[in-house]
Amino acid sequence: MFTKFNDGIVVKNNGKTLQIRIVNSKIINVFITDKDEVRKDTIAIEKRKHNTPCNFDVSENSDIITIKTESLSIIVNLNDFSIKFLNLEGLVINEDYNGGVRFYNNDIRCYKKLNEDHYYGFGEKAGYLDKKGENLEMWNTDELMTHNQGTKLLYQSYPFFIGLNKKYTYGIFFDNSFRSFFDMGFESNEYYYFGAKGGQMNYYFIYGENIKEVVENYTYLTGRINMPPMWSLGNQQSRYSYTPQEKVLEIAKTFREKEIPCDVIYLDIDYMEGYRVFTWNKETFLNYKEMLKKLRDMGFKVITIVDPGVKKDYAYNVYREGIENDYFVKDKFSIPFIGHVWPGESLFPDFLRDDVRHWWADKLKDFVNEGIDGIWNDMNEPSVLDGINKTMPEDNVHYLNGYKILHSEAHNVYATYMAMATQEGLLKSRPNERPFILSRAAFSGIQRYAAVWTGDNRSLYEHLLLMMPMIMNLGLSGQPFSGSDVGGFGDDGQEELFIRWIEAGVFTPFLRIHSANGTREQEPWSFGKRCEDISKKYIKMRYEILPYIYDLFYIASQKGYPVMRPLVFEYQNDENTHNIYDEFMLGDNILVAPVYLPSKEIREVYLPKGIWYDYWNGKEFEGGKHYLIDAPIDVIPLFVKEGAIIPKQNVQAYIGEKQIDELIVELYKGSCGEYIHYEDDGISIKYSSGEYNLTDLKFEYVNGILKIYINRIYSGYKNGIKKYKFVFKNFNKLDKIFINDHEYKAENYVIEI
Template sequence: MITNTELHSQGNVFPGKLNQFDQVVDTLTFNTDNGVILRLQVFRDSVIRFKYGTGGKLEEDFSYAIDEDGNRGYNKLEVIEKENHYEITTSKIICKISKADLRSRIFDLEGKIVCEDELGFHYEESYQYGGEIVKMSKKAQPGESYYGLGDKPADNNMRAKRFELWGTDQYAFGKQTDPLYKNVPFYIGLQNKISYGIFFDNTFRSFFDFAQERHHVTSFWAQGGVMDYYFIYGPDVNSVVSGYTELTGKPELPPLWALGYHQCKWSYYPESNVREVAAKFRELQIPCDAIYLDIDYMDGFRCFTWDEEKFPNPTQMISDLREDGFKTIAIIDPGIKVDPEYSVYQEAMEKDYFCKRADGPYMKGKVWPGQCYFPDYTNPKVRTWWADLFKGLIADNGLAGVWNDMNEPAVMEVPNKTFPDDVRHDFDGHPCSHRKAHNIYGMQMARATYEGVKKFIYPKRPFVITRSAYSGTQRYTSSWFGDNVATWEHLSIANIQAQRMSLSGMSFAGSDIGGFAEQPTGELFARWIALGVFHPFCRVHSSGDHGDQEPWTFDENVTNITRKFVELRYKLLPYLYTTFWQYVEEGTPMLKSLVVYDQEDAQTHYRNDEFMYGDKFLVCPVLEPNAKGRRMYIPRGEWYNFWTRETIIGGKEAWVDADIDEIPLFVKAGSIIPRYPVMQYVGEKVIEFLTLDVYCAIGKDKSVVYEDASDGYDYKKGRFSLRNLSFNGTENEIIISQYKDGKYTTEYETLRLNFIGLPFEIDYVEVDNLKISMEDLNYDLNTQTMYVNKNFVELHIVGK
């Protein structure tokens, strides 16, 4: 492994003195006397790209991560030459580039340092591979904290830790396992109440050292490629994540059913077993929207085939499941069985679509089917071909989604678990070795799968899930955290990974609830389902080797607890869907670590367990057996205990009771939370009215509710319903205002307002300046509920 003792040693080359400067609109080019070039691009007022070249040249721009449709442009750009540096000023930040060595310093407009180079850019020749090892070191400010890097299982705050990015199949990984499946070279720095982000767009094997080797230095480097990174200014963490997601791309809205509960196992077969599992969900009335088929549905693990003995009529089975409210999702791996009688293999051979070794033969490796060849998904022709292969599964058989696994790529029975370095890739017309393509292989497979599913499921929305990913994969797919273990430690790891993925622009993610390897106790499963229903992707999955893991395979109490929490997820679907819409619109994380919620409170900087579910819910899992509750940190502000409806003022730790059938759960005072009736699957019931839970407070707050047809693309034509709700409460008066946007007409006409913590007895109510009798509002004093027309503008409630 490359060490990073970054001294002025013989091997390292640093930029020389500036001898030429040029500016063309938003692009500034700095040339030095020893052939180092810095090209600085102002993408937005808060986003600056730093790209370095050596030997007097810059490599051609190409990135799989950057979204070509992202917002560009700035309000201000001023460049001034000073005696020792150039000063670049936007409406958000000031960047100074040293004439002596190209080192950069970035300040906010008040002159506070945000981020500054230590040694800055340097490189060394790679005599093993050719090319260069590119490095960047920055000063770690006193007390600076670091977050991000995707699905790393370590604690949220990465200070004093080092990580590697090299997508790896890590069965039964642990808290210190590194690297893992995903490659997200994006981190967030927070110091002096100012936050920024760094996205290092380099697909080679990369390393990040957050002041571990030297306590005052944070550095990142890669074993090839170029030093090409984006600086993203906050100053709040939420804006940094939003800026990064804008840069690397936002997802489409998923179909609403994809946010329901999913059931998976390795494997449900034959057909009778699939039908039994589906029937049991309906019999026990545990809501479920999706059932998965793992590799055993295939004929000898050949992708895009069916085992005709296990599944004699898959189209009929899928149709029957659909009639009962289940979507069927099937797995597809990248390994294509070497079999001259197999049509997918034949076609790929004829078109020369498989990856090859450097000296000519095809890349051959062992996976589930035995000997396999592997498509080169970095070739656009291969992606188009792969997408078209989904016609059978999607258009003909009726699958609703596809699950991509083993796409790191994973290869069995070889020490490095993947392709050799010399395998060649097209890289969209930029031919390269696997050293460069490895970290994006899974992303490009997921992209090709997404394009196929989208093509053949249209006019519905596609659903794809992937194990391996690189920055920008969120444009195509959801993901899960890989092969975890049924242990209490892994319950904690799942909680951390979900927060980190949201912080890394990939909110639509979740763990294998209950653990993939080994068998959970009923208590562990109950605690895990209580957490899992608050992750954007909610799926139970197990290896099946150690017993079944359906909700009814434990005792009756666990079954009832599972039903309770899954029902809660379905009740809160309009809230979760609204949170997803905010993620799509603004790039904001769906789950927020406490540091995102309140970065100015230093107590939040090292918290791992508590997180915000959207903007309004505070969640904290119980992570130990035999617990009747736990201590947790309540952020500043006023909060309602969801279960008891008692209020607490935050900014402190508190003991919270939570027996096996509860999870510590709080709602921010002033929130208005939308709620649906319990359904066994999305679309089962006509929504007669939308419930709005109003958590009363003294003060003001804002909430939103987003709805559309729950599938299809009419929402992109303005056919959505967006309720902007304002709450304003005093000791004897509440005003709720509504501003509606969008052309979608909801199926219900009425809103059911459910007041929680109403501080007074109601004297009278005005709706749009008209006094309405309590009888006409169907007011129930016991439940403190009333019904109003969905299109009201202002609701005025006055106390006696």
């Protein structure tokens, strides 16, 4: 017997309760418990004010309940609460194995039949793209640069995966913030399972006709990125640490003198007074306000690191206020927990509390008002240098919505709540500007608050390779804004490795060069003239294709699609793409095949089905095949698909240096092509109230006649593009060219209108 509600059903039997909620016709929430408790969503689920109940039908026959939506049938066995998900044709997409959910003393698991060929997602994980056969865990960990292909625990946790075989695609999001685990066929080739060391069996089944739809539906649940400030897509330079302030200015001036575009310089922990957050070192940054002004005048943004650890020092106002207002995390004896991090003995704000986040936001507001443009949250796993397993004890106490919870539940979401507080502080300081936050640790849903990077890597070719599947799986897990420490953080960099890393890094969503104390300096000019010239070439290329990259962030804000995509995302029906981890797509038009081994000047490249053009020389390739491509030290293999439209702009020293009035539009030969171009002011939040433009660009090419159409489909931004420059690629015959039905003559395959 079941009870029906507006959004689903509840069934009780044999001491267990099953709740099935219909989020929409393709997203089904399953909650099973053997306790007297209500379902709890984590911070990952974006709270929506207007969830419209979805139409569904329920029927009962003997020991079976069937729920039908417009897209799915859900069959529940009342004897053991095992569940099957079927499409409308009756194909079983996903089903429980041997009873499905099992409860142990402090361990919950859900077993599923293993029928899929591939599993993707899981966020920031080492290894290859496809996770079938692997045993994975989710527990944010300060990994300290020792990771390799087999490392299980890293800085971020995304308990979400996508299952794919020849017949169907689906996703499962396990909404549990405790330490969780996913056995994807490691233990058996008959089943996989997921579970956690505590918490609830609360998961979302997400159906999609393809991977794209699964990601779109998953990000409907967990939220999508807001448009970032455009300057955050530019080149960014960092080191642990640039100090004193004269060194910071020297780095900035060198970028401008060498005409290497750069938008951001980072300040690591040495800018602080004894590593106290929201302070400045009175010796090395005595005139920091003057330094910030000079950097601003040169067109640089400044991002400072802010860690959660607050130094224990009663003379220090942040510590004093935190103690007096009882803002810090406590141990099991209700005493403020003390752990050692960079400042020495430190206490940690309980960011899960609303009042603590508001307090932190106020402190941050006062700090950034002095001229800081963004915040870099580090050590926020949270990392405790003398802690058990590198963090605070799991029985430490937090308060969430007024309820006491232990650190075992709060650990994986701590960084996301800190990012929420940081976002609030930046918006308080500049309510009309888009905030930028970079976070090392994360949980599903972090994309609503912060960009991420893959943590402390090393100057190794292995880590250059690891970067690619990590960022691709982060994108599939809802986080489109991610990157790595270009060149490697730890160890001494080398010229060839740095060149190959910058060649790949300029095509990742987030571009930042970063290196550690005591290692070789790692600016683009640090390895000699050859490296400097090649680095400049590719960084300039990044700035040239920024309109294309910015458009991809707009798509991410609307659909949740990754910016940097695995080939399988675009070519799911091409089985050769299903575990390609060393090539990637930038959007749906550009294929990037980095060189990630030393002394290699030829690399094998797989091109999916279709026609592709070599970006550098225009050579045409038939897809569905592997090719050996020449890749001398200054060349990364790049390919553009037929019919592609690529918007570009003239290069600037930094974003906003001058008004961009002309859009360069490259059209690649094909029978037709279409592209939606987005534009806004790049900095304010006015786009959210309609101040943006959407322009539909399309072409048709038949028998030497090229017809181009420019159609403004939404107009809300007055300072948009005034001039178009069309450049025609691989068109070997152009007898006539029409733009919006007016005939034009091309000079050297270029038209300006």
